Amino acid sequence: MKARNVKVKLRKLSLMLILALCLSLVPVAAFASSSSAITLKTIADTPPGGSVLISGDSTFNEVIIKVLRPGNSTAYYDITPVTDGHFSSSFTLSSTETGGAYTVVAGQANQVATTTFNVTTPTLPSTVITPVFSPAAGTYSTAQSITITTATAGATIRYTIDGSTPTVQSALFTGAISVTTTQTIKAIAIKTDMNNSAIATALYTISTVIPCVTSCDTPPIDGATPTPTPTPTPTPTATPNGNPVTPPNSLATPVAVDTSKNVVKSVTDANGKVTTTVTQDDTALATALDKAxxxxxxxxxxxxxxxFNNAKGEAVVFNLSSSVLAAAALNSPNTIVSLQTNDGEYSLPLSIIDFAALAQSLGTTGDKISIQVNISTVANDVNAKIKSDATGITTSQLGTAIEFSITATGNGKTIELNNFGTTYVDRNIVLTIPVDDTHATVVLYDPITGEFSFVPALFEKLADGTTKVTFKRNGNSIYTALSSTKTFTDINKHWAKTDIELLASKLVVKGATDTTFAPDSSITRAEFAALLVRSLGLTADAASAASFKDVKAGDWFAGAVGAAAKAKLVSGFEDKSxxxxxTITRQEMAVMVARAISAAGKKPAASSSDALAKFTDKASIGSWAQVAVAQSVDAKIISGMTATTFVPTANASRAQAVVMLKRLLQFAEFVN
Structure with a gap:
């Protein structure tokens, strides 16, 4: 019996060697004519990593099977017994198999059958078609009803109305969006088994025009009588009062909110960052607001x-009832809710929240909406990047960067609140070291571009050696304090040296080159507008400059001119230029400065007759500029060329512009 088994094994081995040799020498085309002794069944197309079943009928006792790749290399080999005239063999393709036609050869010697099957590589899912907006983005004089559509059938659309990037968790588009203020809408289309669409962005500017009656910042064309020029009227999302909040000399006694019934929950992310949510008890909050x-x-x-007494590096999210805050706002819209942690303080004026608009946007009622205020030091990697970027502009960081944000949540949706109109909202941080306020500045950090922007700030040295920093801005972001010492080779003996170095160190002004300032060079209207925008901490807005025919989107000054126009700091000539x-004149500059005073929340009280009485050339001041010149002179921001002359049409120099800006910032309490 053993001898017989040995003979069978030897016979099989011999057949395998013979067939292997034949198959390796004979091209696949030679198997084209099949034998009646064996047939193969059709094999379905199979992806890499899939299972392949080879089966058929044969009069042999056993068949040899070989599977060849498109390049004739062997993918599979087997000897399979035939039972009752049928045989089958299966194997799994490698996950790395290439696509193409694979050939199956089965049989013995030259009596074989062949068939082919395709290895199909996965087809990448198609991409959903990018959403489109109707009406298209642009500037409109009335509120607009915006619809968003995609040409991909069955796709859903998610969108944001605050300029943030939409995700699958963003608000679901179910009906027209009412746009009543300048707003950026972003949308993405989503469908199962397809790639998400590209993000579509649309900026809508709603500007109701009013005439510039009493003071236009530009003289008339060809010396003619000034014609009122339409000026865009900003339409902020809040009801601003234009005043910085929590004035340091406030006589109001703060009322502490009872926190004993608050719900406190903490979570830790994968990087070890702890975020604690403090949900304020509604009754306690309402009681404190009523008492105040x-x-x-x-x-x-x-x-x-x-x-809330948080640990170092612990993010804190204050969760407040919208309905409680809204009720308090009815009594006193300028009520301030001061949210304090060990990392920073956020002074939230209720006037910046449009509670009715929030309810409409979220599609729910006010009692089902909560307001979240987040105060958090940034992650270590972000702070390291900030330090690196600060070193690149020869500045150093004075403390860990901190992020402030406000969101509203309801009906499964979340909206970020980041546009406070003309209301400057106070935040406070404490630096653990004393600093020189002439070299220290607070900046907004853009993590995408790595750029820093000046933020109005006051530095106060405390008795314990630390420094309290109060900074103000009409939006939220990442902020940090920097120290910088900047000078230029061409100002060593210049009369404006101190002021130039001060504002250059605070990142308000820049040199003509890295090493020179050109203090006595003239300054253009665009350059001065850019300086004003930077001084007030405004965000560039190129879209708002579209009303000027000679300001193109790609111009370096487009964003600054647009921001200045939106804030009503500037207006154009009657020919829409x-x-x-x-080159800017002194009276043009005075008008821009006077408007900046108002934008900063200050109201100098001066009549033209009082402030201009000392100037013998007051009659040469344009009627459109007299009130503004008087206000600027009264605030001691602009003075005469001499004790008795103003010289309104003289051109201003870069040095004169810097001195005016420094005085403006100090008058507005935007710098020490």
Missing amino acids: FKQDNHGDDPIVTLT FKPNN
């Missing part, structure tokens, strides 16, 4: 404080 409203605040706005490259 009813007490004698000596003419100042009511203030309530909510404090801005003349950005014209």
